[in-house]
Amino acid sequence: MTYLIEMGVDPKLLQLSLSIPSSDIRYLTAGEMTQFGVTTSLPATNQNVTANGGNTPPTKQMPTIAAPSDETRALRFIAEYHDAWSRANPDALAFMSTVYAESVGFYGKAVSRDGS
Numbered sequence: 001m002t003y004l005i006e007m008g009v010d011p012k013l014l015q016l017s018l019s020i021p022s023s024d025i026r027y028l029t030a031g032e033m034t035q036f037g038v039t040t041s042l043p044a045t046n047q048n049v050t051a052n053g054g055n056t057p058p059t060k061q062m063p064t065i066a067a068p069s070d071e072t073r074a075l076r077f078i079a080e081y082h083d084a085w086s087r088a089n090p091d092a093l094a095f096m097s098t099v100y101a102e103s104v105g106f107y108g109k110a111v112s113r114d115g116s
Contacts, residue, residue, distance in 0.1 A: 010036040027086040030079045 004011050013036040020026040033039040068076070077099075084095035103110050 008037045012036065013038070027082070029086045030083040 001011055001014060004014060016026075016036075028036070028038065030039070080095075081099070084092050086092075087095070097113065100113050102113050104113065105111075
């Protein structure tokens with residue numbers, strides 16, 4: 001318990017984990033991981049603030065918003081995938097049907113998304 005607190009993790013996570021039978025698995029959603037302090041949110045984009053000379057108040061410049069990197073997009077996808085996989089089966093399967101192609105390669109053989 002002390003270690004969890006030292007690491008900034010909510011001790012309620014231990015309580016949750018002890019409530020799950022040892023023969024079962026309980027995945028945390030992305031929201032639960034943030035709530036319990038296992039992960040943190042991505043940092044906000046910094047805004048540049050510059051001051052004009054004289055008595056004029058400083059003006060804020062609009063931040064330049066760059067397209068997310070491939071790594072950022074991949075991390076977001078994995079977080080969404082993990083979150084969806086932790087939902088009830090109908091919800092998880094509904095999400096999976098939106099992210100898999102109509103046909104996928106499975107051990108060198110093309111298999112349709114619906115398994116036929």
